[in-house]
Amino acid sequence: MMFFEGSEKKVEAVLKTGNNSLRALGKPFWETMVAQANATILSSVHNDDCDAYLLSESSLFVWDDRFLMLTCGTTTLVQAVTEFLKHFSQNELAMLTYQRKNEYQSHLQKSSFDEDLAALSQLLPGCAWRLGHLDGHHNYIFHSDAPYQPDANDATAELLMYHIQGPAAEYLRRNDQTVEGVRELFDWQGMLPDFQFDDFLFEPFGYSMNGIRGDRYVTVHVTPQEDSSYVSFESNLDQAELLPVLNQLLRRLNPQSYDVISFNLDAELDHDARAQRVDQALQDLAVGYRMRFAHYLVPPSQPLAAIQL
Amino acid sequence: MMFFEGSEKKVEAVLKTGNNSLRALGKPFWETMVAQANATILSSVHNDDCDAYLLSESSLFVWDDRFLMLTCGTTTLVQAVTEFLKHFSQNELAMLTYQRKNEYQSHLQKSSFDEDLAALSQLLPGCAWRLGHLDGHHNYIFHSDAPYQPDANDATAELLMYHIQGPAAEYLRRNDQTVEGVRELFDWQGMLPDFQFDDFLFEPFGYSMNGIRGDRYVTVHVTPQEDSSYVSFESNLDQAELLPVLNQLLRRLNPQSYDVISFNLDAELDHDARAQRVDQALQDLAVGYRMRFAHYLVPPSQPLAAIQL
Numbered sequence: 188m189m190f191f192e193g194s195e196k197k198v199e200a201v202l203k204t205g206n207n208s209l210r211a212l213g214k215p216f217w218e219t220m221v222a223q224a225n226a227t228i229l230s231s232v233h234n235d236d237c238d239a240y241l242l243s244e245s246s247l248f249v250w251d252d253r254f255l256m257l258t259c260g261t262t263t264l265v266q267a268v269t270e271f272l273k274h275f276s277q278n279e280l281a282m283l284t285y286q287r288k289n290e291y292q293s294h295l296q297k298s299s300f301d302e303d304l305a306a307l308s309q310l311l312p313g314c315a316w317r318l319g320h321l322d323g324h325h326n327y328i329f330h331s332d333a334p335y336q337p338d339a340n341d342a343t344a345e346l347l348m349y350h351i352q353g354p355a356a357e358y359l360r361r362n363d364q365t366v367e368g369v370r371e372l373f374d375w376q377g378m379l380p381d382f383q384f385d386d387f388l389f390e391p392f393g394y395s396m397n398g399i400r401g402d403r404y405v406t407v408h409v410t411p412q413e414d415s416s417y418v419s420f421e422s423n424l425d426q427a428e429l430l431p432v433l434n435q436l437l438r439r440l441n442p443q444s445y446d447v448i449s450f451n452l453d454a455e456l457d458h459d460a461r462a463q464r465v466d467q468a469l470q471d472l473a474v475g476y477r478m479r480f481a482h483y484l485v486p487p488s489q490p491l492a493a494i495q496l
Numbered sequence: 497m498m499f500f501e502g503s504e505k506k507v508e509a510v511l512k513t514g515n516n517s518l519r520a521l522g523k524p525f526w527e528t529m530v531a532q533a534n535a536t537i538l539s540s541v542h543n544d545d546c547d548a549y550l551l552s553e554s555s556l557f558v559w560d561d562r563f564l565m566l567t568c569g570t571t572t573l574v575q576a577v578t579e580f581l582k583h584f585s586q587n588e589l590a591m592l593t594y595q596r597k598n599e600y601q602s603h604l605q606k607s608s609f610d611e612d613l614a615a616l617s618q619l620l621p622g623c624a625w626r627l628g629h630l631d632g633h634h635n636y637i638f639h640s641d642a643p644y645q646p647d648a649n650d651a652t653a654e655l656l657m658y659h660i661q662g663p664a665a666e667y668l669r670r671n672d673q674t675v676e677g678v679r680e681l682f683d684w685q686g687m688l689p690d691f692q693f694d695d696f697l698f699e700p701f702g703y704s705m706n707g708i709r710g711d712r713y714v715t716v717h718v719t720p721q722e723d724s725s726y727v728s729f730e731s732n733l734d735q736a737e738l739l740p741v742l743n744q745l746l747r748r749l750n751p752q753s754y755d756v757i758s759f760n761l762d763a764e765l766d767h768d769a770r771a772q773r774v775d776q777a778l779q780d781l782a783v784g785y786r787m788r789f790a791h792y793l794v795p796p797s798q799p800l801a802a803i804q805l
Binding site (some may be wrong): 489 | 649775
């Protein structure tokens with residue numbers, strides 16, 4: 188069975204006002220950053236607010252005063268963060284968070300969160316938390332120590348879906364899928380009018396999409412492999428625009444298990460009646476975000492057959 | 497936070513009739529086996545049917561025609577199995593199973609199940625399965641290929657408890673606990689009359705117990721550490737004797753999450769009304785065992801605070 192770790196690592200950093208624009212650093216700077224994580228830039232889209240790069244493993248968004256980078260697989264995102272911190276001192280940095288999702292196969296990763304934390308703590312004072320039980324789905328976050336107050340519209344949601352099922356899941360596993368077919372399946376244009384999109388279909392399957400509109404972004408990454416499927420969606424859309432998108436993704440991909448992680452947002456999704464919330468955690472972070480984590484799953488109605496290895 | 501991996505690896509092997517007794521191999525043979533797993537023998541009890549050894553990490557039971565060894569922590573049980581297979585050929589072996597529970601922190605293990613499987617498959621034809629989803633609790637099993645028919649009374653149950661709560665859990669975490677206090681807490685004598693017991697209290701906490709009566713065994717291992725507590729119970733008792741013991745353990749330790757794994761047994765426990773069965777799997781193994789796996793958990797009724805690292 189072919190295995191690919193879809194679970195992402197994620198860094199977000201904000202500069203203090205008065206610094207030069209991060210966008211002005213140009214593509215070579217970001218290429219170096221991405222290379223530190225063992226990824227490459229595949230393509231990009233741009234508007235007046237944001238440069239959005241599609242990566243060989245996930246995505247990078249750069250605004251004037253902040254950037255966001257997500258990488259999956261066995262990438263080494265912590266090394267990209269280390270590289271960034273060589274160029275920007277604590278005095279220039281307003282806030283930094285580094286997150287890690289529990290992996291399907293953590294023993295295949297190049298480092299553990301504990302090791303990442305040790306590396307980051309040497310460069311930047313901060314603290315770290317785990318939301319969710321250690322034996323179930325959970326999310327790790329490190330954040331800088333300096334007080335920070337996010338803007339009123341600075342809110343983020345992540346919907347992380349496992350074991351997708353049904354016709355959409357089957358199409359996403361087909362060897363003969365096309366990028367047009369995937370776009371139609373998700374109906375990005377219908378769901379997110381006025382967004383500018385950039386997407387990529389991997390061989391033999393796997394799909395990534397970045398979308399931007401002004402300073403708003405959406406990003407989707409699909410690892411469809413049966414037995415370890417994973418689809419992540421993340422956005423900073425307002426709750427009113429966001430909720431219908433999250434609900435449509437849930438209905439379309441019909442995941443057997445999913446996590447909702449949010450920062451300064453309390454989005455109650457339209458859950459399937461059979462879905463159980465099996466874990467939940469809430470933490471007010473000193474950097475001004477209320478972080479929520481919840482794990483939902485649809486228990487199998489009868490015993491499943493074992494998976495032969 | 498002090499972390500210890502309670503989750504066990506387990507091997508069970510049965511010799512064909514006509515072989516010399518495994519018990520006759522004597523303690524030095526088994527000491528070598530145990531050393532291969534990076535464990536040591538702490539103490540033992542014996543009766544006419546069985547030698548039961550308490551190990552620095554879990555337990556070893558030896559009967560004339562079979563043995564069972566469980567090891568936890570970062571032990572290398574697969575190396576003990578490899579050692580055993582140097583002494584006993586396929587022609588002498590009736591059946592062998594090798595099991596591994598998903599770990600709290602699989603990246604700290606010396607090998608993955610995939611690696612163990614590769615090592616075992618070189619020495620013994622067999623096949624391997626996973627029961628339970630990869631992103632949740634699950635159990636791996638490798639078994640030999642040769643047809644095997646277990647005795648009618650050859651049935652086993654494992655109750656694996658996570659996040660124990662309440663007065664018993666608190667006592668088991670105390671630095672001033674005594675072995676008498678732990679015995680009283682579990683009431684082994686009351687629960688398992690006529691059993692012969694051997695137990696050990698680790699420093700600063702942690703507890704192991706073996707019990708034997710004729711060819712029947714029970715074994716309990718307690719890793720009480722808050723945030724990663726784990727208590728395993730395993731036995732080959734008849735269902736009528738077994739069920740009250742399992743139910744009493746559940747009530748006493750009040751785990752937030754637990755797995756029930758059984759071989760040729762279908763024990764329905766007296767679950768707490770709030771407990772949800774979140775996963776279940778069933779597989780008929782070619783070695784004559786119907787293996788069942790179920791994961792239960794009690795969802796938190798409100799969001800938990802994050803764990804600070």
